[in-house]
Amino acid sequence: MTVTVDRSVEDFITTPRQLFIDGQWTDAASGQTFETPNPATGETLAQVAEGDAEDIHRAVRAARRAFDDGPWSRMTPSDRGRLIWKIGDLILEHADELAQLESLDNGKPVGVARAADVPLAADLFHYMAGWATKIEGNTINISVPYMPGANFHSYTLREPVGVVGQIIPWNFPLLMAAWKLGPALTTGNTVVLKPAEQTPLSALLLAQLIAEAGIPDGVVNVVTGFGETAGAALAAHDDVDKVAFTGSTEVGKLIVAASGASNLKKLTLELGGKSPNIVFDDAEAGAVEGAANAIFFNHGQCCVAGSRLFVQEDRFDEVVNGVAEIAKGIKLGPGMESGTQMGPLVSEEQLQRVTGFLESGVSEGATTLTGGGRFGDNGYFVEPTVITNTRPDMKIVREEIFGPVVVAEPFRSLDEIAKEANNSVYGLGAGIWTRDISKAHALAKKLRAGTVWINCYNVFDASLPFGGYKQSGWGREMGHAALEAYTEVKAVTAQL
Ligand code: NAI
Ligand code: MG
Secondary structure, eight states: OBOOOOHHHHHHHHSOBOEEETTEEEOOTTOOEEEEEOTTTOSEEEEEEOBOHHHHHHHHHHHHHHHHTSHHHHOOHHHHHHHHHHHHHHHHHTHHHHHHHHHHHHOOOHHHIIIIIHHHHHHHHHHHHHHGGGOOOOEEOOOOTTSTTOOEEEEEEEEEOOEEEEEOOSSSHHHHHHHHHHHHHHTTOEEEEEOOTTOOHHHHHHHHHHHHHTOOTTSEEEOOBOIIIIIHHHHHOTTOOEEEEESOHHHHHHHHHHHHHTTOOEEEEEOOOOOEEEEOTTOOTTHHHHHHHHHHGGGGOOTTOOOEEEEEGGGHHHHHHHHHHHHHHOOBOOTTBTTOSBOOOSOHHHHHHHHHHHHHHHHTTOEEEEOOSBOSSSSSOBOOEEEESOOTTSHHHHSOOOSSEEEEEEEOOHHHHHHHHTOSSEESEEEEEOSOHHHHHHHHHHOOOSEEEESOOSOOOTTSOBOOEETTEESOBSTTHHHHTTEEEEEEEEEO
């Protein structure tokens, strides 16, 4: 049965969507638009303004004015926190609409968006709202050996970085917007946000809610458009003080280069992963379902997907066959159909990319235990897939697939697995399944990853820092760690 689309969502998608700049809805300067498709069918879902360098420039100017001279710059932290809290409330009030938009645009089941993406986004704003009044500096006793006898009063101020460009991906469109906007706003920055071209809709509805919450004009600007044009212009802009990016490691490196070639803007990057999920002999039976959830949640389109499953040898067949059984039972279908457990991948491009990986696995000699190809011939569906008999040098073992595809390998000992788990250019997440507490913590310490889950996976919270070691990124999002990357520290010294 198809879930009925709310009237307001119907209106939202049938009206061509504009850019949100300086508190106004506006067409792209070029007048161009692009189509965002419904990935369950491949048909056009909505028309969206195609912003490019000119629009980014307009938005950066608005953000600069709002930062330098607008009411935002004079607002008390308490008032700022209240407005950010209100954004969280409005997200909850519009939860059904946001979940439907997310499902239509991204493909994920509407029930998952309603239970996870939307409440997590609201909670992030609520969590961050509280920080607005708690941004503090220090007083520091200084010694200054070359000025004997002098007296000083030294303190630090934590100040907003300024105008922030935020470039986000399509796997959790609303939630990624929240992760980015929450810490930027609570610390007093102004923002130009560029959503992914595959999924621009929920960020545009969020912009409406942000305006309704009373965030002043120019503080949050949303410019939809393509990465190579709008995104690149934001990364290269000389009046942008910082860029926060989530997406592929490849584009992350382009953003680093663009910063270096322009004004050395500050960067935080949340990039790819190839996260190990490690099941020991003594794991509870729930580890099987846990391992399936680690890879199949959000169709494997998670930067932390548990895409390398390592099982201690005595339990290898049982655990891997168990995951394969779960994979076979997953109900694929459009996200807006009730009963759907896994929707389509986000785009034709991702379908090609993921099926290309599946073919390379077969040609390199791996065994497909279940799944292994496209599902149906309408929309961008891929079968949940379990692959065994791999070697560490295979492309499917080394590279991020970003689809519902897990490679499984047996291991013998803790020392062996710590080495193999870390044998990746990435270091985003890791899972450990065991009843032995000391083994779990000993291994957690050895893993080079920003997040380690023990007897669980995909547990996120607004208060937990999230980010990567190695090529999985720079800096942390969420938690109070996120505030550091959105503030500059100023040391002030007075001689008394
Ligand atoms: P992407 O890295 O190209 O896109 C992410 C964002 O960056 C989008 O908003 C896009 O418009 C923007 N972008 C693209 N090129 C840009 C440029 N030159 N300058 C500035 N911004 C730019 O990722 P894509 O192509 O959609 O997916 C490719 C692969 O990237 C996926 O298969 C997956 O492996 C990985 N990925 C990882 C994500 C994560 O959460 N870490 C999220 C999305 C993709
Ligand atoms: Mg791309």
